[in-house]
Amino acid sequence: MTVKVIYTVINLFIVLYILPESFAFDSYDVRNYLSTRTPYRFKFNRDDSRLKFNGCKDAMVWMIIRHGTRLPSAKDIIAMNSTLKDIKYEILNVQKRKKGVLTKEQLKQFKAWSSVIDIEQEKFLTHEGQHEMILLAERMQNRFPNAIRNKYSNKTHQFRYTATQRAQQSARYFTIGLFDKRDAQNVTFLPAKKIDPVLRFYKHCDKWQKQVKKNPDTYKEQKLFGVSSQMNDTLKSISNRLGLDKIMNLDSVDLMYKTCGYETAWSKHHVSPWCYPFDGNSAENLEYYHDLKHYWMDGYGHNLTYRQACMAIKTMFEIFKTKKDPFATFLFAHSGTLLKILSHLHLYKPQTPLTGHAVNKERRWKTSDIDCFAANLAFVLYRCKDGDHVLTLHQERVIKLPMCAKELCPLQKLEEHFHDSIHNCDYSNMCSLDKDSSS
Ligand SMILES: O=C(O)[C@@H](COP(=O)(O)O)OP(=O)(O)O
Numbered sequence: 338m339t340v341k342v343i344y345t346v347i348n349l350f351i352v353l354y355i356l357p358e359s360f361a362f363d364s365y366d367v368r369n370y371l372s373t374r375t376p377y378r379f380k381f382n383r384d385d386s387r388l389k390f391n392g393c394k395d396a397m398v399w400m401i402i403r404h405g406t407r408l409p410s411a412k413d414i415i416a417m418n419s420t421l422k423d424i425k426y427e428i429l430n431v432q433k434r435k436k437g438v439l440t441k442e443q444l445k446q447f448k449a450w451s452s453v454i455d456i457e458q459e460k461f462l463t464h465e466g467q468h469e470m471i472l473l474a475e476r477m478q479n480r481f482p483n484a485i486r487n488k489y490s491n492k493t494h495q496f497r498y499t500a501t502q503r504a505q506q507s508a509r510y511f512t513i514g515l516f517d518k519r520d521a522q523n524v525t526f527l528p529a530k531k532i533d534p535v536l537r538f539y540k541h542c543d544k545w546q547k548q549v550k551k552n553p554d555t556y557k558e559q560k561l562f563g564v565s566s567q568m569n570d571t572l573k574s575i576s577n578r579l580g581l582d583k584i585m586n587l588d589s590v591d592l593m594y595k596t597c598g599y600e601t602a603w604s605k606h607h608v609s610p611w612c613y614p615f616d617g618n619s620a621e622n623l624e625y626y627h628d629l630k631h632y633w634m635d636g637y638g639h640n641l642t643y644r645q646a647c648m649a650i651k652t653m654f655e656i657f658k659t660k661k662d663p664f665a666t667f668l669f670a671h672s673g674t675l676l677k678i679l680s681h682l683h684l685y686k687p688q689t690p691l692t693g694h695a696v697n698k699e700r701r702w703k704t705s706d707i708d709c710f711a712a713n714l715a716f717v718l719y720r721c722k723d724g725d726h727v728l729t730l731h732q733e734r735v736i737k738l739p740m741c742a743k744e745l746c747p748l749q750k751l752e753e754h755f756h757d758s759i760h761n762c763d764y765s766n767m768c769s770l771d772k773d774s775s776s
Pocket residue numbers: 403404410537670671672673674
């Protein structure tokens with residue numbers, strides 16, 4: 338091989354495999370603002386060293402995980418196959434008149450773009466999602482080798498998922514990360530429930546469905562932001578970048594934004610052409626548009642939204658009380674589950690409610706950070722000389738719960754704080770439409 342060939346091969350390797358991942362994103366990189374379509378490879382904690390505390394031993398883990406990166410919904414697949422294709426041709430057409438800022442290379446990528454997703458596979462887990470689960474499992478086991486044994490037994494491990502392909506497959510790939518091949522094949526999963534009051538408590542909470550999910554007021558702030566001057570400027574800037582003669586509507590721009598997110602999540606080696614129309618600022622505005630929806634639907638907007646998450650949280654306290662060590666519980670669920678649980682724990686609450694008047698840049702409620710694909714929350718029970726303690730990790734990073742003085746928090750302190758969540762979590766009372774309508 339000549340020196341030139343070797344040089345080319347090395348360069349190609351760097352461009353294909355090293356650059357896209359090791360790119361230190363500047364704060365205005367579009368990839369920082371992909372909302373709930375952010376892939377976990379942008380967020381995970383590389384440091385998987387054992388988490389040790391003097392005089393303590395990790396004994397149990399209770400972990401809830403949003404499924405890994407998935408395919409779009411049927412509605413989005415159809416829109417990608419129709420509306421987005423039309424937009425692509427419009428972009429290519431105007432570029433013939435040398436309008437817009439896209440480079441030749443970017444246009445080439447638009448030209449080559451097509452969407453071939455089978456609608457039968459809507460929301461299926463992708464390869465990226467499989468990897469997310471395997472690697473997450475490996476790192477969690479490295480951190481807590483006593484609580485999460487690498488030898489499977491139904492006495493020491495429990496796995497449960499919602500009745501969806503993406504959650505079921507996520508659970509399966511997670512076990513591949515934990516155990517050797519033979520063990521992984523023999524894992525027993527608890528049966529998935531069509532009506533699942535623990536993993537998807539909100540789906541059948543009639544009062545929440547009526548007062549929040551199906552209440553147009555829930556989307557008021559998002560709608561307000563959708564017609565704000567900030568959003569209008571974003572639509573103009575995107576249309577100008579593409580050199581279009583008219584200004585695109587929000588639906589089209591939102592479809593491009595979502596596709597940029599999905600395609601970024603699916604492949605580490607390929608930049609989606611649908612990200613080119615966005616600069617950091619416009620992506621940030623689209624992210625806020627989505628954050629507003631989740632804040633009012635899945636977060637702090639309504640008390641009942643997060644109150645009902647006691648259905649999931651109380652199972653953690655029950656398990657920590659009743660099971661024998663070591664014991665590890667892994668639950669595979671959804672964005673809506675995780676966000677409501679985070680709010681139940683008073684995490685990432687913005688100083689003031691999010692509104693549609695302008696982007697709140699200081700907010701802690703950022704779905705790109707807290708609700709990416711494979712987002713996860715873990716509680717680890719440590720048996721210590723001075724009693725049982727709980728360590729909390731969000732996105733694999735140790736966090737301090739607001740009601741605790743330190744990261745390693747006495748179990749008793751948590752049980753006191755969450756007394757109502759454990760003992761007065763009456764689902765039918767809370768969710769029945771016959772009861773008092775206050776939420
Ligand atoms: O299924 C979806 O479209 C969303 C919302 O689901 P819910 O929050 O309504 O369960 O969640 P995802 O499965 O992506 O985590």
